[in-house]
Amino acid sequence: MTENSDNWEPHERLAWQAKTPKKEREALDNAPLATLRAIPASSSAFMLTSDLAERYPRPQAAKGKAYARHKTLVDYANAVGAFIADLLAAVERDRSEGWLMCSHDKGDYTGQYVKWRMFDGVRTAWLEAGLIEHKPGYPGRLEFGNPGPSSGKLTRYRATPRLLEIAAGHGITPANVLEHFKFEFMMPSELIRLTKPPEPTPNTPRVAELRRDVAELNAFFAKQTLTHPKHPTIKHLGWIRIFHAYTKGYRWNKGGRLYSQPRL
Template identity: 30%
Template sequence: MLDSYLTTEATKDHLVAARMATLMHEAKSDYAVAFRNVVLSELNQSKAERDLAAGKRARRPQVKELQSHCDTLDAILADLILASGHREALGYCYRSANRQAFSSSGTKATSRVYDWQMDSLEALGLVDRKKGYKAIEDFEGPIEDYRRATRIRATPALVEHAQRHGITHDNINDHYIKRKAKLSAPLELRAGKQSDQRGRILSCPSTAKATELRQQVERINAIYARHSFAGMPEPVVRRTFNCADSEGFDFNKGGRLWGDFQNMSPEARKNIRINGQPVVELDLKASQLTILYAITKTRMPDGDPYHIDGMPRSVVKAIVTAMIGLGHNNITRWPTESKKRLMDELGGEQPMTSKTFGKVYPITATAAKVLKRHPVLYHLSPGKLDWADLQFIESEVLISAILQLGEDCDIPALPLHDSIIVPKKDTAIGRMCLSGAFNRKLRRNPQIEMKE
């Protein structure tokens, strides 16, 4: 059954939500090879017809070129089918056609082949493509404009093609394997972000501290190399520090571990197997809010931190998240994505309009109720105590737990933002190590929720 959103006209928000097409996948199953061969035959025919119409002379490609055609198309098809399951972006992903991006990323795809194959896919109605465009954001004041890369998505025709070969976005890892990028750096430094744009990548200094942090990430990847994983991309992680251009930066902002498996949907994650075993997620409940209470030495209210009488839990959580993200409590309007998600969630069968939502949950009054429940949020300060600082402490907790589980207990634990994924049979020891790491760092006992 096809997802209807693959034919929906995209808004700016949908295009912004698109994830990058890495072009790093290779076919590993006979079904993926057969799928590619069928599509490649169609593309070659389409290209030949276009060349003939343009008066170009046809020539037989060399063996090396034929392999490049296969490698490039494998990478394109895998990314398109994978992205077709990303509902928030209506199935779109993005990829710059800049030739330098191909040569520096380690992909076997080549820019020349990519160009003609994408033209042919579009001509055959197998790909929907939106050219790169100029974007201007005005959240919290105007910023300079910038260009977004071209957005692409599989059409229903291509998705049906894949399904006839048994390939869907949910089982993509059974049919394709993702190669490691060349010279993949275990540490990544990014400048401060602007609006919804990630900060630019900065060079990482060759200091003793940077070396120690690199080795820490390599230890984690070495743990994963000793175990088997199924139903997910290869678990190779890097650690990304943020706001690295800020005054006083000392590898103390952001710092989360990132891996491709984190892009999987919650439903798809249920199919992950570690050493053949089903898994569970151990989630630090209200992680950054709890950390804020701990570092300010403030007593945290009892019970569910997101519970306020007469207000949906998701609304409270959205306000807390927005305040931490902004680094202050003076919120004057609802963040666009949060508002849209809450309208869909709370509207029921009758979708809630923006006007109705604003009347039911006026931002000023709603924020005031949250601040009354959690006055600790008054301690927030942009650049001094905000999401990047809290996320760093959170990342230190998770890394401590992952290393203890992997090196002392031979249990691989995958990071997932403020959670870890462990084999279900190791739930008890996973919970103990995560709680212990949190307590050692903050002298507080966290609330840990298990999700199957």
């Protein structure tokens, strides 16, 4: 899943707005992608998850049956815990000012720990309650004549002071979120990425060679133990290479830096 997504919700298809100011753009561009796989690992985390799920329940359709919400309460609580954990972890990062990148493509949630309906319920309830703020995304490849961009952006979310206050009330802060939630990180399926503008990575002999190089490097370091004097636990699953300024006839000579995963 990348920034370019063709399967956007109707309410995400907003008219193209003025370009985001440059001073805000960097933080938004550095937003990590939500994993939505974290689970409570302490009594405080369980209490926080339960508190949020009960105080801000999943919105119920007017014609829906009341028992339906109770049947899915566990799944909803799982989504609550995973989302608050990702939001707090994003605040702890010093590159995105707390912004978190989330997909609105239902297909990205198929077979995942958190399903789209549950995540959609959490984000809707929290937006209405003022627990999160968001920067709406927009689709790429807009219709001919539309002044909008050719590539899309995923929606960004950020915890408000109110949500941080609720979490702190349970003793959980961005600084200690990794002590209260167990995160499950996964390597991206694509080891070679294109950005500025983001484009699907082409399958060419040169790209296959680049993928093999990164895969061999990752395989070697997977057998090693990485340590740091100030960080006893280093979370490193592997690297990906990111190139930019892709155009026709690209020679894969712009960018190409290695980025450790997960990008915490």
